[in-house]
Amino acid sequence: MILFSNVSKEYANGAVALDNVSFTVDTGEFVFVVGHSGAGKSTIMKLIMREEKATSGQIEVNGYDLQGIRRRQISRYRRSIGMVFQDFRLINQMTIYDNVAFALRVTGVVGREIRKRVLYILDLVGLLPKARCFPHQVSGGEQQRVALARALVNNPSIIIADEPTGNIDPELSNGVMELLDEINKCGPTIVVVSHEHNLVKKLNKRVINLENGRMIADTGLGDWFKGEEDGKRQRLDEE
Amino acid sequence: MKLSNLGYLLRQGVKNVWLNRLLSAASIGVLTVCFLLIGTAVLFSRNLGSFVHGIEKKNELVVFLEDNTSKHVAEQLKKIKNIASFTFVSKEAALKLQLETLYEGGDLFDELNRDNPLPDCYRVTLHDVDIIKKTVDKINKIHGIVHVNSPNDVAQIITTIKNTVNYAGIVIVAFLLFVSLFIVATTIKMTIYDRRREINIMKFVGANNIFIRVPFLVEGLILGIISAFLAYGMLYLGYSYMFDVLAKFKVAVLPMIKENMVPFQEISAYLLSGFLYLGSIIGTFGSVFFVRKHLKV
Numbered sequence: 001m002i003l004f005s006n007v008s009k010e011y012a013n014g015a016v017a018l019d020n021v022s023f024t025v026d027t028g029e030f031v032f033v034v035g036h037s038g039a040g041k042s043t044i045m046k047l048i049m050r051e052e053k054a055t056s057g058q059i060e061v062n063g064y065d066l067q068g069i070r071r072r073q074i075s076r077y078r079r080s081i082g083m084v085f086q087d088f089r090l091i092n093q094m095t096i097y098d099n100v101a102f103a104l105r106v107t108g109v110v111g112r113e114i115r116k117r118v119l120y121i122l123d124l125v126g127l128l129p130k131a132r133c134f135p136h137q138v139s140g141g142e143q144q145r146v147a148l149a150r151a152l153v154n155n156p157s158i159i160i161a162d163e164p165t166g167n168i169d170p171e172l173s174n175g176v177m178e179l180l181d182e183i184n185k186c187g188p189t190i191v192v193v194s195h196e197h198n199l200v201k202k203l204n205k206r207v208i209n210l211e212n213g214r215m216i217a218d219t220g221l222g223d224w225f226k227g228e229e230d231g232k233r234q235r236l237d238e239e
Numbered sequence: 240m241k242l243s244n245l246g247y248l249l250r251q252g253v254k255n256v257w258l259n260r261l262l263s264a265a266s267i268g269v270l271t272v273c274f275l276l277i278g279t280a281v282l283f284s285r286n287l288g289s290f291v292h293g294i295e296k297k298n299e300l301v302v303f304l305e306d307n308t309s310k311h312v313a314e315q316l317k318k319i320k321n322i323a324s325f326t327f328v329s330k331e332a333a334l335k336l337q338l339e340t341l342y343e344g345g346d347l348f349d350e351l352n353r354d355n356p357l358p359d360c361y362r363v364t365l366h367d368v369d370i371i372k373k374t375v376d377k378i379n380k381i382h383g384i385v386h387v388n389s390p391n392d393v394a395q396i397i398t399t400i401k402n403t404v405n406y407a408g409i410v411i412v413a414f415l416l417f418v419s420l421f422i423v424a425t426t427i428k429m430t431i432y433d434r435r436r437e438i439n440i441m442k443f444v445g446a447n448n449i450f451i452r453v454p455f456l457v458e459g460l461i462l463g464i465i466s467a468f469l470a471y472g473m474l475y476l477g478y479s480y481m482f483d484v485l486a487k488f489k490v491a492v493l494p495m496i497k498e499n500m501v502p503f504q505e506i507s508a509y510l511l512s513g514f515l516y517l518g519s520i521i522g523t524f525g526s527v528f529f530v531r532k533h534l535k536v
Contacts, residue, residue, distance in 0.1 A: 049443065077445075103444040108244065
């Protein structure tokens with residue numbers, strides 16, 4: 001479960017990235033976080049990954065209090081989350097197999113178990129034949145699937161995807177989103193940051209909408225878009 | 240950390256040296272040059288010391304005479320107790336010896352035979368080198384003595400040179416060490432800056448700091464060790480080559496230098512262990528120190 005309660009984030013240069021944002025994401029939910037550039041989407045991701053610390057408010061993820069978490073505990077906490085980035089963030093010097101296996105190794109899984117789980121997950125994302133290739137030897141869409149495999153291999157309870165389709169073709173984007181949907185059906189909570197309305201619309205999931213660091217809507221996709229049309233958009237800001 | 244993970248991390252460190260071979264080569268190059276400079280300074284200083292010691296060890300004096308005083312001087316020399324033996328070297332014999340050492344064959348120096356500038360001399364060996372100064376004073380008082388060549392005079396000059404070189408050497412080696420550390424640190428910093436993205440990714444998949452540091456540590460250690468062996472090998476070859484070159488020349492002072500040259504085997508263990516120690520320290524600490532900056536994600 002993810003809990004944001006009255007969270008604000010102000011950077012050292014005085015820029016306010018988030019202003020009093022509150023929401024909860026329950027276990028097993030699939031949520032989109034949308035908004036224009038500078039709306040605060042990436043800051044939410046950074047706060048969930050504990051790359052940044054909120055200026056005020058409370059953040060709780062998987063039972064970890066991210067405001068009070070010790071530096072030493074952060075790596076353990078991150079192992080409970082699978083992260084997918086827009087730029088894939090694969091280690092170029094490692095093969096696809098090793099990139100995925102690395103996420104298991106850091107958790108202390110060893111030998112045969114690594115092999116079993118990595119091969120299973122690569123098969124799941126359709127990349128088993130390319131296990132020995134290096135990231136630069138496969139397409140963008142395939143690299144994103146490697147990133148997805150790496151995020152999944154630890155059986156995380158939450159998967160965070162930051163613009164996962166931002167660097168790949170529209171056709172491949174659908175594939176990645178469908179894969180995320182399939183994964184969600186198996187249990188993990190999924191939070192996807194995206195600005196691609198078509199994809200968001202297509203999946204018909206809950207959407208959190210941000211604007212200038214404030215949350216202006218949090219609703220199911222259908223209601224939200226209908227609401228926009230009917231002028232009934234659910235506003236959750238101070239008004 | 241589990242033992243099997245340790246094996247993986249060690250392997251990863253070894254692998255990274257090859258994967259980042261360009262920067263690895265740069266680090267090895269810089270470290271090797273630093274070691275070479277330090278090693279050369281050490282070898283130079285040790286040889287000067289050995290040379291001085293060699294001269295001091297020689298208990299032989301050369302007593303130069305005025306013309307036609309050899310008999311009188313011989314009688315007086317016999318009276319000095321510290322003198323063990325002495326042999327006469329005529330000016331003709333001395334010139335012949337000099338010419339043999341300086342020039343092989345030909346008649347370039349024939350003119351000298353007609354007007355020999357060298358004096359007659361006695362080569363004097365002593366019982367006790369410790370009282371050499373006293374003995375030289377006594378000899379100097381004998382009538383007909385032009386000059387007494389004592390190894391002490393030469394030793395003193397070389398000792399002064401040696402001390403100056405040693406002090407200068409300490410300053411130069413300290414400076415070189417500082418510069419080396421700076422260059423090596425910059426190279427390692429560049430290597431790690433180049434791989435900050437990799438470190439960042441590792442942090443995001445939940446790797447703890449030890450897990451990230453160990454391969455860098457191993458990598459630094461390997462680079463340090465390779466550099467140490469390379470510098471050692473190069474010094475060995477260079478030094479051996481110098482030995483051979485010196486053997487080929489027939490200049491008076493060179494046999495003496497060669498005779499007193501410190502054999503490489505004598506200091507090889509110190510050099511190698513010193514290089515390995517320095518290399519390991521610079522390599523590992525450099526890596527660990529500069530990785531730290533990128534771990535705060």
